[in-house]
Amino acid sequence: MSRPPTRRRVLGLAAATAAAVPLAQTATPSYAAAPATRSASWAVRPFPLDQVTLGEGVFRRKRDLMLDYARSYPADRILAVFRANAGLDTRGARPPGGWETADGNLRGHYGGHFLSLIAQAYAGTGDPALRTKLDHLVAGLGECQRAFAEHGSPKPTHPGYLAAYPETQFILLESYTTYPTIWAPYYTCHKIMRGLLDAHTLGGNQQALGIASAMGDWAHSRLSRLPKAQLDRMWSIYIAGEYGGMNEVLADLYTLTGRPEHLAAARCFDNTALLDACSENRDVLDGRHANQHIPQFTGYLRLFDETGESRYADAARNFWGMVAGPRTYSLGGTGQGEMFRARGAVAATLGDNNAETCATYNMLKLSRQLFFHDPDPKYTDYYERALTNHILASRRDTPSTSSPEVTYFVGMGPGVVRSYDNTGTCCGGTGMENHTKYQDSIYFRSADGTALYVNLHLASTLRWPERGLVVEQTSAYPYEGVRTLTFREGGGRLDLKLRIPSWATAGVTVTVNGVGQRVAAVPGSYLTLNRDWRTGDRVGLSTPYRLRVERAPDDPTVQSLFHGPVLLVAQSPATTLREFSFYKDLTLRGDLADVIRPEGRPLHFTTHGLTLAPFHIADDTRYHAYFRRAEPVVVFGGTDSGVPNRARGDGLTFLDVLWAQAPFASSGAFVRAVRALSGTWVSAGLLSTAERDRVITVARNAGFRR
Numbered sequence: 001m002s003r004p005p006t007r008r009r010v011l012g013l014a015a016a017t018a019a020a021v022p023l024a025q026t027a028t029p030s031y032a033a034a035p036a037t038r039s040a041s042w043a044v045r046p047f048p049l050d051q052v053t054l055g056e057g058v059f060r061r062k063r064d065l066m067l068d069y070a071r072s073y074p075a076d077r078i079l080a081v082f083r084a085n086a087g088l089d090t091r092g093a094r095p096p097g098g099w100e101t102a103d104g105n106l107r108g109h110y111g112g113h114f115l116s117l118i119a120q121a122y123a124g125t126g127d128p129a130l131r132t133k134l135d136h137l138v139a140g141l142g143e144c145q146r147a148f149a150e151h152g153s154p155k156p157t158h159p160g161y162l163a164a165y166p167e168t169q170f171i172l173l174e175s176y177t178t179y180p181t182i183w184a185p186y187y188t189c190h191k192i193m194r195g196l197l198d199a200h201t202l203g204g205n206q207q208a209l210g211i212a213s214a215m216g217d218w219a220h221s222r223l224s225r226l227p228k229a230q231l232d233r234m235w236s237i238y239i240a241g242e243y244g245g246m247n248e249v250l251a252d253l254y255t256l257t258g259r260p261e262h263l264a265a266a267r268c269f270d271n272t273a274l275l276d277a278c279s280e281n282r283d284v285l286d287g288r289h290a291n292q293h294i295p296q297f298t299g300y301l302r303l304f305d306e307t308g309e310s311r312y313a314d315a316a317r318n319f320w321g322m323v324a325g326p327r328t329y330s331l332g333g334t335g336q337g338e339m340f341r342a343r344g345a346v347a348a349t350l351g352d353n354n355a356e357t358c359a360t361y362n363m364l365k366l367s368r369q370l371f372f373h374d375p376d377p378k379y380t381d382y383y384e385r386a387l388t389n390h391i392l393a394s395r396r397d398t399p400s401t402s403s404p405e406v407t408y409f410v411g412m413g414p415g416v417v418r419s420y421d422n423t424g425t426c427c428g429g430t431g432m433e434n435h436t437k438y439q440d441s442i443y444f445r446s447a448d449g450t451a452l453y454v455n456l457h458l459a460s461t462l463r464w465p466e467r468g469l470v471v472e473q474t475s476a477y478p479y480e481g482v483r484t485l486t487f488r489e490g491g492g493r494l495d496l497k498l499r500i501p502s503w504a505t506a507g508v509t510v511t512v513n514g515v516g517q518r519v520a521a522v523p524g525s526y527l528t529l530n531r532d533w534r535t536g537d538r539v540g541l542s543t544p545y546r547l548r549v550e551r552a553p554d555d556p557t558v559q560s561l562f563h564g565p566v567l568l569v570a571q572s573p574a575t576t577l578r579e580f581s582f583y584k585d586l587t588l589r590g591d592l593a594d595v596i597r598p599e600g601r602p603l604h605f606t607t608h609g610l611t612l613a614p615f616h617i618a619d620d621t622r623y624h625a626y627f628r629r630a631e632p633v634v635v636f637g638g639t640d641s642g643v644p645n646r647a648r649g650d651g652l653t654f655l656d657v658l659w660a661q662a663p664f665a666s667s668g669a670f671v672r673a674v675r676a677l678s679g680t681w682v683s684a685g686l687l688s689t690a691e692r693d694r695v696i697t698v699a700r701n702a703g704f705r706r
Contacts (some may be wrong), residue, residue, distance in 0.1 A: 042373060044447065045445055049439060052440075053439070054459065057459045065405070067122075071130065071401075073402070074093060076140075078114045081165075087153065088143065088144060092557055096110055098423045107165060108163050110191075112195035114432065115134070117200060118133055120433060122202065122203050123203070138205050141211055145215075173240055174222075178240050179237075179238060179240045181240075186244065186246050186269075190295075224264060246299070247267070248298050250266035251266045276311075279456070281314075294359055295682040298316070320370055329412045330550055331389040332385040333356070334356075336349040338349075344554050347554050347558035352413055352416045354409060356408065356409055356628050357406065357431055361433070363386060366516070371444070377526060378524070381524065383441055384456060388566065391698065393418070395431070404428050406422050406428060408433070412625045434635060442460050451499065452464075452469075453494070453499070464490075467494070469487065469489065472488050478603075479603055481542060498528075500543065501564075502523050505548075506543075508523075508527075509540075510519075512531075512540075547592035558629075559627060559628075569615050569625050570610045571622070572622065572623070573622045577627055577628040579628045579630040580607060580608055581631055588666070629657050631656075632644065635698075660676065664704075675696055678695050
C-alpha cells in the first residue's frame, strides 16, 4: 500500500499542475490580453502593460517617483512578517510598519500589493533588476508556504495556506468574531493571491501560479464545507468580513488552472443580500463600508464571464450607477470616513475624511471591467475624472525611497490639506499600484481587432503586434486639450474611435494629415474615423478647455470649478466655504473666463483674490475643492436690479437658468431671454410683476459687450 503524499509533496504537485497551464491561458484580466474562456462576452479588450509606453509628462513623472520606491525598498522587509510566521530567519529585516507589523492583524497585505507593484513596474519598463526582485519575493513566499505546511505552529488545515499570521483569524471569522479582534483575513488573502497572479501574468514567474493555486485549494477546503447562511453572515460583518476581491482573483485563478474548485471557491464569496439588492437595482448602500464592497462587484463581473449568470452583471452595472454620480465628489472619489453616505449627499458630507483612495482604485477597476463588456463612454468619462484628479493627486510630488508617499483620505471640505506616507496601510498598498499602471486604459481594441479605441489622451506609444501597428500619441494632457496620433509603423483598414469627453463643449476639431474633417463630434460619445491607414498618417484632435462649474446634487449653491477635465482648487486656509459670485461680471458670451483670470502658470487662475490651482499638484497647501455660490440678487453688467435671485424647486436660481442659455447673439437676444424667463418665474410665483419689470429694465440698460 502506497504511503499518502506529504504536505511538501502536495505543494509540489500543485506547482507542477499550475506550471502545466497552456501558455495561451497565462493572461490576467486586469492588464493583459484575455484568454477566450474569459473574454467571449467582452466587446473590447485591453492591451498588455508592456505594449503601451508612457511619454513625457506629469503622469510619467509621478510613475517614476513610484519606480524609485519600487527599486529601492528592500524585499526582505516585505518578507519579514511571512518568514517570522513560518518560523524562518527574517535575515535581520524589520517589517514595513503601519499596519504591517510583527503583531498586526492585517500583516501580509502590503506584501501582496508590493508584488503587484513590482510586477507592473517590470511589465512597464522591462527592467531586469525589477524581475530579479520579483523572483526573490516569490521564492521567499514559496519557502514560507512550504515551511508553514510542514512545521507550522499550529499547522494549517491545508498545505496551501499562506499568510503572515496563523490560521486563527479565519477560524475566528467562522464563529462571527468582529473587528478589531480580527481584521479582514480574506482581504489579506486576496492581496497576496492578486500579487502572485500579477507576478505570474506580468512577470512570467511560474512558481507564483503554483503558490496561488495551492492557496485557492486551501480557500476551497475551508469555505466549501460551510453552509450558505454561515457564509452570508460572515460577509456581512463590518471589516472582519471584508474580503477584497477574493471572488475576482479566484475566478482569474480558475481561468488559468481550469480547476473547478477555484470557481466554486469564488462563488462562496457571493454576498447574497447585497448582490440580490443590486441585481434588482435597489440602492441599499447608505452606511455600508465603501471599500469593503466595491471590489466584490468586479468579482461578480468575472463570475458572469465564467458562468453566464446575468444577475452578476446586472448587480455590477447597477452598483456602479449608485456610486459614480450620486455618491461621487468632484475629484471622482467616494465616501466619508470610509463609508457610503446617502445617495446624493455630497455638500452635506464635506470634510477632511472623504474619498478613501482605495475606493477610487477599485472604482477604476470596476469601470474598466464594465467597459470591457459595454464600451459606453460614461465609464471612461468617469475613469478620466478619477484618474486625472484623485489618483494623479494622490502621490506627493517629492521623491522617497522609504515611503510610497500616497494619500489615504482626500478631504473635500474647506481648508483641508492632504496627508501622505501610508506605509503599510490599505491605501499605501493600492497607492503603490496606482502609479505604475497609468497606461492600462489609454487604448483598447475591439474583440474582432477591427477597431482601436483611444480613451485617454496621455502621451504614449502603443505597439499592437497582431496588426503590425505602432501608434504614437503626443499630448500635454492634462495641461491642454490638443493631441496628435501618428501611425509610426504599419497601417491597414481600421476604425479609429476617438473619445470625445463630456466636458468638451467648447468645440471639437479633427484633422487627418492636416486636413479638417467634417465629422459630428458629440461630447460624451465616440467619433469614428474609418480609413485605410498608412505609415506616417497623423490625426489631430483638439478639445479646447473651458471653465465650468459642477453643482453638488444636494445643494446647488455648493460648487466645484473645472477647466476642462481638471479640478481647480482655491488655495486658502479658511475653514468655511469661500463665497464666489460670477454672474454680475459676465458678458453676453456667458463665459467664466471673463471673471476668472489666468495667473501666469499653466492651469493656474485667480478669482476673488485667491489662487486656483490644478488639484493634481500634490503638496501641503490648504485648499478648497468646493465653494459657496453667492448670487443673492439679479445683477446684469454690474447693475443691481434689487430683485432677489430666487431658486425654483430644484435649487437652480433665475440667473442659473438664464445664463445656461448663453452665449447670446446680441443684447436684444439677451433681453428676449430675460423677458421669457421672468414670465416663467412670475407664473411660478417666484417673481412679482413689479419685480419682473425691474429685471427687464435692468437687462435693457445693461450695456453688455461681447
